[in-house]
C-alpha cells in the first residue's frame with residue numbers, strides 16, 4: 246500500500262503537535278519542551294523548517310550536532326519528527342554570493358533576504374545548494390527512530406520573473422508546443438502584434454504598459470506551478486531513495502492560487518494543509534469546511550493532515566483577533582470530522598524575536614501555567630478518546646468540481662466582470678449543502694463521477710472537450726448535474742469557444758446563451774410557481790433548447806427570459822444557472838437538486854450555525870453559533886468526548902462539539 250497518513254497513525258494514533266523551532270531557544274528549554282509535549286499528548290513536531298542557516302552557517306560547512314541532540318531528545322520522549330528540508334529560507338550567504346538565486350518581481354526588482362522565501366525556483370545554484378543539503382540531511386537521519394515524515398520546503402508559492410526563469414519558461418513552452426508556430430497559435434499572437442519570431446523574444450508576463458496576453462499568463466501560471474513542483478519532486482526523490490518507508494509531504498495553503506494543488510497532491514504521500522480561518526467572517530465555518538473537503542479530495546478520500554493552525558491570534562492580519570476559549574478546539578475537531586488524522590499548530594512555543602513574535606502558540610510567552618496552554622493540554626489528551634476515528638472516511642454522494650487552470654484563466658483582466666470569482670462562486674454553492682449537513686467531495690475537472698448522485702460545477706470557465714464529454718456522459722448515465730454561470734466558455738488555451746455558450750455543454754444543458762450581461766443592481770427573478778428572489782452581479786441572455794425554465798428574470802432587460810433551466814438528458818438531469826441567486830434562492834435550488842438526486846443530510850434538521858458531518862461511524866455535531874442549541878437525533882447515541890448518552894437530542898453550548906456513535910457502537 247502507498248505510504249500515507251496510516252504510515253504515521255498506525256504507530257502513533259491521531260497526531261497532535263506543531264511546528265517546533267528549537268533553534269530559537271537555549272537547549273535547557275528543549276528538555277522542558279519535551280516534557281511539556283509529552284504531558285500534552287504531542288506525538289508529532291515539525292522541525293527545521295527555517296534552519297538552513299543553522300545547519301549550514303557557511304557554504305559547505307555543516308553543523309548538524311544540535312539537530313542530532315534534538316532528534317535524540319524527541320526519540321527519547323517517543324515524539325515523532327516531521328523533519329523539514331529548510332529550503333524555503335536560504336541563508337543570507339546564498340543571496341549575497343549568488344544574487345541570481347534571489348527572486349525578481351514582475352517589475353524587475355530583486356527581493357532580498359531579511360524575511361523568507363527569497364529564492365528563485367529556476368536558479369541552478371539554488372537547486373544545487375538546496376539538494377546538496379537535503380541529501381546530507383537524508384543521509385544523516387535515515388533510519389533515525391524519531392524520523393516520522395519529511396516536510397519539503399514550506400508553503401510553496403514563490404514566483405520569479407528573472408532571466409533564468411524566462412529561459413526555464415521557454416524550455417517548458419517548447420516542450421508543450423514544439424515550435425514557435427504552435428506557441429503563436431496558442432497565445433493568439435496575431436492580436437496586438439505580439440507574434441514571436443525567435444524563442445529568445447519570449448518572456449514571462451513581466452510588467453507591461455497594458456493588459457498582458459491572457460494565454461501567456463495562463464501558461465506562465467502553469468509553468469510556475471510545474472517548476473516549483475519539479476523542485477519538490479527532486480527533493481522528494483532524494484528522500485525516497487534514502488528513506489523509502491518515510492512519507493513525504495509539503496504544506497498547502499487551502500484555496501491558494503499559486504500552485505495547482507491537484508497536480509501536486511499526486512506527487513505527495515501525505516496531503517497537508519495550513520489553515521488560518523478569518524475570525525470575523527460569518528462564512529468562516531463553511532469556508533473552512535470547504536477547505537477541509539478540498540484536502541480530503543486532494544487525498545482521494547483518504548485522511549490528510551492539518552499541518553498548521555493557530556491556537557489564538559495570528560500576527561499577519563492588520564487587526565489580529567484572539568480566539569475565545571474553546572475556539573481552537575472547535576476548529577481542530579472540525580478538521581478531524583472532515584477527514585484530518587492529525588491536528589497540528591503553528592507553533593509549539595511562541596517566538597521571542599523575529600517577525601512572528603505576536604503569533605499565538607501552544608505555549609504562550611506567559612508560559613505553560615496559562616489558560617491557553619491548559620486548553621492545549623486538555624485537547625491533546627481528549628483526542629485519545631477519538632482514536633478510533635483514525636483511518637476512517639467521510640462518505641459523500643455530492644461532488645463539487647473545481648480546477649486551478651480554470652480559476653487562473655477566469656480571473657484575468659479584461660473580462661465581463663471582475664466580480665465573478667471561481668473560489669467565491671464555489672463557496673456560494675457550498676454553503677447551502679454545508680448548512681444542510683450534506684457531505685461534499687471536491688473533485689477536479691475530468692474526475693470519475695460515478696460515485697456521485699449529484700455533481701455541482703459552480704464555475705468552469707475553461708473546459709477541455711474531454712472534461713465536457715465527461716459531464717455529458719455522467720448525466721446520460723443518470724447523474725444530476727448543476728452548472729453555474731460563465732462555464733464552458735474557453736478552451737485550454739483560454740480561447741473563447743465560438744458559437745452559443747456554453748458550447749461544449751449546450752447539448753447536455755438543453756439551453757444556451759448569446760450574451761453575458763453583468764448587472765450593477767440586483768435583478769428580480771421568479772421561480773416557476775411565482776415566488777420571487779433576487780440575483781446579483783451576473784446575468785446571461787439565454788434560450789431554452791429543450792430544457793424546462795425553472796426560473797426567469799422578472800425585472801431588467803432580460804425580463805421573461807430564462808435564469809435557471811433544468812434538462813432531462815439521457816437518464817439524468819442537468820441544471821444551468823445563468824446568474825448569481827441570493828443565498829436563500831441558492832438554498833432553495835440546493836433543496837430541489839438534492840431531491841432530484843435523492844440525497845439528504847446526515848440529520849433531518851440543523852439549527853442555524855450547526856455543522857453535522859459523519860466520519861466513519863461517528864457523527865460530529867459542531868456548534869459554530871453564539872447560542873446554545875438543541876439538535877434532534879434519530880437514535881440514541883453516546884458522545885465519545887463527554888461519555889454521556891444522548892437520548893433523542895443533544896444540547897450544545899456555543900463552540901461545543903459532540904462526537905456521537907450509536908449506543909453500543911464500537912468507535913473510540
Ligand code: GAL
Pocket residue numbers: 399400519521553559560591601604
Ligand atoms: C504559515 C507558515 C508558518 C508561519 C505561519 C504563521 O504561513 O508556514 O511558518 O509563518 O504561517 O501564521
